[in-house]
Amino acid sequence: MESEQLLAQLLYQYQDQPGGLLPLLHAVQADFGYIPADAVPPIARAMQLSAAEVEGVISFYHDFRRQPAGRHTLHICRAESCQAAGGEALVAHLQARLGIEPGQSSADGELTVESVYCLGNCACSPALRIGDATHARVDIARLDALLDSLLESAS
Amino acid sequence: MSVRYFVPADTTAIAVGADDVAQALAAALETRGEYGRIVRNGSRGAFWLEPLLEIEQHGRRVGFGPLSAAEVDAIVALPPEAREQHPLFLGDVEALPWFAAQRRLTFARAGLGDPLSLDDYLLRRGFDALERALEMAPEEIVQAIDDSGLRGRGGAAFPAGIKWRTVMDTPAGQKYIVCNADEGDSGTFADRLLLEADPYQLLEGMAIAGLAVGADTGYIYLRSEYPRAREVLRVALAKAEAAGYLGSNLAGSQRSFRIHLRIGAGAYICGEETALLESLEGRRGMVRAKPPLPAHQGLFGRPTLVHNVLTLAAATTVIADGAQAYAALGEGRSRGTLSVQLAGNVRRGGLVEVPFGVTLRQLLEDFGGGTRSGRPLRAVQAGGPLGAYLPESLWDTPLDYEALAAVGGMLGHGGLVLFDDSVDMARQARFAMAFCTEESCGKCTPCRIGAVRGTELLDRVIAREAPHSELALLEELCDTMEQASLCAMGGMTPAPVRSALAHFPEDFA
Numbered sequence: 001m002e003s004e005q006l007l008a009q010l011l012y013q014y015q016d017q018p019g020g021l022l023p024l025l026h027a028v029q030a031d032f033g034y035i036p037a038d039a040v041p042p043i044a045r046a047m048q049l050s051a052a053e054v055e056g057v058i059s060f061y062h063d064f065r066r067q068p069a070g071r072h073t074l075h076i077c078r079a080e081s082c083q084a085a086g087g088e089a090l091v092a093h094l095q096a097r098l099g100i101e102p103g104q105s106s107a108d109g110e111l112t113v114e115s116v117y118c119l120g121n122c123a124c125s126p127a128l129r130i131g132d133a134t135h136a137r138v139d140i141a142r143l144d145a146l147l148d149s150l151l152e153s154a155s
Numbered sequence: 156m157s158v159r160y161f162v163p164a165d166t167t168a169i170a171v172g173a174d175d176v177a178q179a180l181a182a183a184l185e186t187r188g189e190y191g192r193i194v195r196n197g198s199r200g201a202f203w204l205e206p207l208l209e210i211e212q213h214g215r216r217v218g219f220g221p222l223s224a225a226e227v228d229a230i231v232a233l234p235p236e237a238r239e240q241h242p243l244f245l246g247d248v249e250a251l252p253w254f255a256a257q258r259r260l261t262f263a264r265a266g267l268g269d270p271l272s273l274d275d276y277l278l279r280r281g282f283d284a285l286e287r288a289l290e291m292a293p294e295e296i297v298q299a300i301d302d303s304g305l306r307g308r309g310g311a312a313f314p315a316g317i318k319w320r321t322v323m324d325t326p327a328g329q330k331y332i333v334c335n336a337d338e339g340d341s342g343t344f345a346d347r348l349l350l351e352a353d354p355y356q357l358l359e360g361m362a363i364a365g366l367a368v369g370a371d372t373g374y375i376y377l378r379s380e381y382p383r384a385r386e387v388l389r390v391a392l393a394k395a396e397a398a399g400y401l402g403s404n405l406a407g408s409q410r411s412f413r414i415h416l417r418i419g420a421g422a423y424i425c426g427e428e429t430a431l432l433e434s435l436e437g438r439r440g441m442v443r444a445k446p447p448l449p450a451h452q453g454l455f456g457r458p459t460l461v462h463n464v465l466t467l468a469a470a471t472t473v474i475a476d477g478a479q480a481y482a483a484l485g486e487g488r489s490r491g492t493l494s495v496q497l498a499g500n501v502r503r504g505g506l507v508e509v510p511f512g513v514t515l516r517q518l519l520e521d522f523g524g525g526t527r528s529g530r531p532l533r534a535v536q537a538g539g540p541l542g543a544y545l546p547e548s549l550w551d552t553p554l555d556y557e558a559l560a561a562v563g564g565m566l567g568h569g570g571l572v573l574f575d576d577s578v579d580m581a582r583q584a585r586f587a588m589a590f591c592t593e594e595s596c597g598k599c600t601p602c603r604i605g606a607v608r609g610t611e612l613l614d615r616v617i618a619r620e621a622p623h624s625e626l627a628l629l630e631e632l633c634d635t636m637e638q639a640s641l642c643a644m645g646g647m648t649p650a651p652v653r654s655a656l657a658h659f660p661e662d663f664a
Contacts, residue, residue: 120347121166124167132383
């Protein structure tokens with residue numbers, strides 16, 4: 001019930017904004033952590049679109065999730081600048097330590113790992129982001145320290 | 156005489172520990188009972204020196220870096236005359252050869268003060284250009300942009316003056332200024348640096364563009380990967396409006412200009428201007444066929460001036476200093492300054508603003524100092540994921556749009572990604588195709604299907620399963636993508652592939 005009210009509030013806020021679908025989807029995801037399937041029909045009605053159009057937009061953009069993410073999300077940069085500076089070794093280390101690939105979440109739901117193509121920290125590659133906090137010049141020791149503090153704070 | 160301490164609050168600076176340095180600094184000042192003001196400035200873009208601490212005392216500003224939080228207390232404890240003895244002492248940062256050899260116009264203010272302080276901005280000629288533009292006729296503003304030779308800094312390098320004139324000449328009615336801040340190319344961060352270090356410059360440039368072409372509304376489309384730039388912009392917009400530099404009475408002129416900030420959602424293709432417009436309208440970021448040009452039918456079907464962050468920022472320099480001063484810099488048809496970003500495996504990475512015409516080698520060696528790994532530099536990718544890989548035999552090429560194009564390269568948004576000799580160029584070629592598979596909008600077949608087939612082909616080449624004749628097939632596929640794609644995504648993905656094949660054939664043998 002509470003979530004229905006929250007959604008109604010967001011719809012009211014964005015429905016008259018020109019081209020407001022992306023800002024609305026961002027807002028829904030910020031509040032719910034993902035775009036719930038049952039939010040799509042009311043979003044479509046409010047924006048005067050078909051549900052298929054809304055689904056099309058959600059699936060087009062990497063940022064929008066259809067499922068909740070883990071408690072933390074780690075975005076690891078896979079683009080050229082980070083490749084040149086050892087970024088793929090970090091990806092391999094993440095896979096070895098956590099047993100998950102980018103795009104997956106750990107079994108306990110603590111951590112989701114996502115690939116990202118450039119965080120704009122290319123003078124100090126390789127880079128990754130945990131939530132809104134970016135880390136650059138990351139090596140394996142630093143990655144381990146970041147993971148330790150993340151997973152420790154969870155337990 | 157009070158002491159001021161500067162610690163950048165820029166994304167990259169924070170990503171390498173600037174917040175820890177600022178915290179240690181505050182603690183050190185407190186325990187010593189010293190009075191000092193800590194300014195969280197923007198970065199100067201010398202990211203190899205971050206975290207950088209600058210101390211301003213008795214009219215002299217000296218730097219220390221790159222430093223860790225643990226080193227801060229000892230630096231604060233030094234009496235001013237003993238500072239030079241410290242191993243991380245840099246002296247006047249602007250006197251370092253890395254800075255002294257630059258010609259900073261767009262980035263002249265970056266890192267000097269608090270990016271959100273309007274007083275700091277005004278102190279450094281902020282809004283001078285807007286004040287001048289308010290006294291000029293639209294035709295005069297457009298003529299100045301035209302005379303300056305300014306070309307689009309996003310990558311396509313289209314003459315800005317022609318775009319401005321086209322939008323100005325459309326019949327009156329709702330028009331828009333759209334700032335493309337969807338800086339997705341790997342190896343680039345100039346837009347982000349400008350937004351975080353000198354946001355008012357962009358707002359001023361957009362307002363000038365609005366006055367010139369007759370638009371009262373602007374949109375900034377910022378990528379979601381830049382959360383700090385988003386916060387800086389949000390506050391800058393509010394402060395500029397509150398102070399009357401945006402809004403319904405622009406600097407007391409009775410003219411109106413408002414800017415909306417929109418956030419992307421992680422789609423590289425939205426850096427393409429028509430995909431960006433689709434995204435702003437709330438749809439999938441699918442590329443539009445041209446014509447109609449955005450200048451005629453752009454956002455919501457209205458005449459729209461779409462420019463990259465750096466182009467709109469450069470407009471303030473052109474108007475404040477005059478078109479002739481701007482056009483006096485550069486080489487050939489590339490006028491003014493170029494903001495190069497040194498990235499990847501680089502020793503002295505950062506933002507280097509120089510007049511067009513500097514050679515690639517000067518940038519890689521004199522500014523960049525070679526690789527961070529210390530191994531030999533083998534390849535440089537210029538111009539982002541759609542740019543060519545250049546071998547050493549081409550590093551004496553001067554950086555201007557035409558000279559680079561003549562050797563099969565592209566300047567793009569000015570990113571240079573350095574690779575040492577451990578790079579496998581066949582894998583880099585495969586990545587170019589794979590990236591296109593991931594990021595293609597899917598509208599045209601050569602890009603949507605071609606990239607998939609290209610990835611498969613290169614997989615077989617890498618696995619040594621493909622007979623040599625398959626490389627001929629790859630060339631043919633590249634031809635199709637280049638000639639038949641709707642936009643640069645499919646049309647230029649072959650550039651890194653073909654350059655890797657042409658210049659590093661040993662990696663495919």
